Amino acid sequence: MIDAERLVLHGSFTSSSSYKPMLFLALSGLPFSFRTVNLKNGVQKQPAHLALNRYGQVPVLQHRGLTLVMSNTILDYLARATGRFEAASEQDKWHAREWLSWENDAITNVARVRHFARFRPDVDPMIVNYFRPSAEAALDTIDRSLEGRQWLVGESCTIADIGCWGRMVFMAEGGLSLDNRPNARAWRDRLMAMPGFALPYDLIPKKDTEIAGRS
Numbered sequence: 001m002i003d004a005e006r007l008v009l010h011g012s013f014t015s016s017s018s019y020k021p022m023l024f025l026a027l028s029g030l031p032f033s034f035r036t037v038n039l040k041n042g043v044q045k046q047p048a049h050l051a052l053n054r055y056g057q058v059p060v061l062q063h064r065g066l067t068l069v070m071s072n073t074i075l076d077y078l079a080r081a082t083g084r085f086e087a088a089s090e091q092d093k094w095h096a097r098e099w100l101s102w103e104n105d106a107i108t109n110v111a112r113v114r115h116f117a118r119f120r121p122d123v124d125p126m127i128v129n130y131f132r133p134s135a136e137a138a139l140d141t142i143d144r145s146l147e148g149r150q151w152l153v154g155e156s157c158t159i160a161d162i163g164c165w166g167r168m169v170f171m172a173e174g175g176l177s178l179d180n181r182p183n184a185r186a187w188r189d190r191l192m193a194m195p196g197f198a199l200p201y202d203l204i205p206k207k208d209t210e211i212a213g214r215s
């Protein structure tokens with residue numbers, strides 16, 4: 001029998017978009033089921049997966065009869081459904097979602113640089129170089145915004161932090177770094193010190209897995 005209360009996340013270990021909800025769940029210590037989607041073999045474009053995600057991408061979250069796609073929609077849902085990593089005030093709740101919209105415009109350039117550098121050696125380096133200044137600018141914005149602050153919104157970690165960090169996590173694979181961005185580096189270290197934190201290759205399983213969660 002299907003347990004509608006059980007969270008089911010479909011994703012891939014090479015995917016920053018999958019890492020974002022995966023990190024939320026790991027930091028929350030919630031139990032869930034992970035279903036791997038092999039992007040290299042094109043499983044995301046096969047009918048069974050397209051029935052869940054019409055864009056032919058990961059991640060997908062299933063919960064209580066709902067099917068949700070797009071990593072930031074999933075983070076929004078998880079914050080609402082669990083109350084975890086939600087900002088304290090109404091204003092800050094919207095502010096956190098504003099960061100998620102911004103990251104989808106701006107930090108996406110970090111993911112693009114990494115994508116072409118890691119997966120598309122066949123593509124003209126001009127393509128990577130086109131996205132690189134926007135990627136660097138996004139990292140600068142994060143660093144500047146964290147001046148004198150611990151978290152992007154309010155006084156605690158929210159979906160804004162998880163979403164922004166999650167999409168930039170593979171930056172080193174694109175030759176990007178936080179080395180000259182001390183506020184962003186301290187913020188990353190703060191996230192890394194949280195119980196349940198792990199980097200994607202340690203966190204996201206390569207096969208279907210039942211995750212027990214922590215109490």
Ligand SMILES: N[C@@H](CCC(=O)N[C@@H](CS)C(=O)NCC(=O)O)C(=O)O
Pocket residue numbers: 014015016017018039044056057058059069070071072
């Ligand atoms: N805007 C989407 C982006 C999702 C996305 O780009 N997923 C990538 C992995 S990070 C994917 O599934 N790529 C495989 C493909 O497009 O065929 C989100 O935030 O969820």
